[in-house]
Amino acid sequence: MASLAQQKSTKLSLFNFKSISTRTFWITSISFFLCFFAWFGIVPFMPDVVKDLGLTPDQKWNSIILAVSGTVFARLLIGKLCDKYGPRLCYTWLLMLGAIPVILCGLVQTPTQFLICRLFIGFIGASFVITQVHTSLMFAPNIVGTANATSAGWGNLGGGANRLGMPLIAAAVVSFGVADAEAWRYSMVIAGIVCFLMGIVYFFFTKDTPRGNFKELKAAGEMIVAKKDQIGFLAVLKDYRVWILFVVYAASFGIELTVYGTMDDYLQNTFQLERVTAGNIVLSFALMNIFARTLGGFFGDKFGKLKGLRGRVLFLSFILTLQGIMLISFSSATSIVFGIVLLIFFSLTVQMAEGATFSVVPFINKKAIGSISGIVGAGGNVGAFLAAMLLKSKSAMAEKAAIVANEGLGEEVIKAAQSVASSSAVSSGYLLIGFVVVITGIAALAIKFSTEEEENEAPSNVKNTSPELIPIPVKR
Known part of the structure; x- marks a missing residue:
């Protein structure tokens, strides 16, 4: 079989579509983009959803928390499934099953139904893990960091592109005679259908490895894992390096999600920007994923x-520490120009x-890439959750105190006091988070590799075959 004879790609040739590695790279990146697009697709419509369903402020916040929580558990599970069944089947089922709650979100009639859908929609956030596993299986060690970073970065664009894309879909729906108040429902249904169709594409146009699917390799006798080589999930959990990377990803991706999620309001309150202006600034930084994350993998x-x-560890420690310094500096910025410059550098360093991080992950244990990717990926969502809770609690306490202090002075005065x-x-929260990121960057230096692991990955010893697969002679 021709596919079984192919090797891992040593180059990221973006337009060599005859290569199964390149084809898989594009399909997995687009799939990840669509999953993120659908995952955050409801965000631009939240004012409409609140009005339509009568959501309370607590229910609105709970919907955000549920979406993140669902992703944490899904990422932990999907990594192990990838190791067992291969990324192709896992992504196919995730896209097709994940499309169901996205579609149902457009059909809900009560707040409870909406919250349930948000919980299950969060599961498609596990697409990140499969994307990283699949690119790790397709590309050789010399380029795997760049491939992982690029596919993840381009996929992450879906989380920002929905700010533009979803309103455009809604506008197109309205042009066909649908009422404005119902447009968000049709938009979610369309996003779900597209995800479902992408699952079909994934099944027919990708393979688990350059040499074939897991099932084919096992049938051909080219994929056998002896009991002594099996890596149990418990063994992965005992590897301290996995948990350091878990915290590292919480301090990078988790903080990026939180900062961008709170930045609109912060820019308005701190620099008196209009909501549209603040939103466009935040969107532009999210779009830096086109190249910034790739740079991290490249270096x-x-x-x-x-x-x-x-x-790899030294660079990770350096760039993460620099990210923390940028956030600390931004937290004290009083000039909008200086603030934007610092925000640019923060965006660049956090995405790098x-x-x-995922230029290191594939080398922790090549027999359990899926499980490790799942744990580390879940760290990002845990970090986002904890940081969001910190900022929410600090902001809520400060605003309540401002209301009490200015009671009876008029609505405008109270609003201004709340804003300040x-x-x-939030500024003090960013400062605290920044110091935590710096400490995490220094702690990353604790990741060590044995002499044997270093020698196995030395350029002179690296082969481009899939190390996760143990070939044996096949009788003819």
Whole structure:
């Protein structure tokens, strides 16, 4: 079988569509984009949803928390499934089953139904893990960091593109005679249908590895894992390096999600920007994923070539520490120009840190890439949850105090006081988070590799075959 004879790609040739590695790279990146697009698709319509369903402020916040919580559990599970069944089947089922709650979200009639849908929609956030596993299986060690970072970065664009894409879909729906108040429902249904169709594409146009699907390799006798080589999930959990990377990803991707999720209001309260202006600024930084995350993987690969696996860790530690310094500096910015410059550097470093993280992940244990990717990926959502709770609590306390202090002075005065209090609270929260990120960056240096692991990944010893597969002679 021709596919079984192919090797891992040593180059990211974006337009070589005859290569199964390149084809899979594009399909997995687009699938990830669509999953993120659908996952956050409801965000631009929240004012309409609140009005239509009568959501309370608590229910609105709970819907956000549920979406993140669902993703944490899904990411932990999907990594193990990828190791067992392969990324192709896992992504196919995730896209097709994940489309169901997206479609149902457009049909809900009560707040409870909406909250349930948001919980299950969060499961498609596990698409990130499959994307990283699949690119790790398709690309050789010299380029795997760049491939992982690029596919993840381009997929993450879906989380920002929905700010533009979903309203455009809604406008198109309205042009066919649908009422404005119902447009958000049709938009979610359309997003779900597209995800379902992408699942079909994934099944027919990708393979688990350059050499074939797991099922084919087992049938051909080219994929056998002896009991002594099996890596149990418990063994993965006992590897301290996995948990350091869990915290690292919480401090990078988790903080990016939180900062971008709170930045609109912060820019308005701190620099008196209009909502549209603030939203466009935040969107532009999200779009830096086109190249910034790729840079993190690229430099991870370069440092890996120069200094071995230790070099990858050194770069990760450096860029994560720099990210924390940028956030600390931004938290005290009082000038909009200076603030935007610092925000640019924060966006660049945080996305590079994400790419650098997954230039290290594939080398922790090649027999359990899926499980490790799932745990580390879940760290991002845990970090986002904790940071969001911190900022929410600090802001809520400050605003309540401002209301009490200015009671009886008029609505405009109270609103202005709330704005100042919220800005100050979030600023102090960013400062605290920044210091935590710096400490995490330093702690990343604790990731060590054995002499044997370093030697196995030395350029002179690396082969482009899939190390996860153990070939044996096949009788003819």
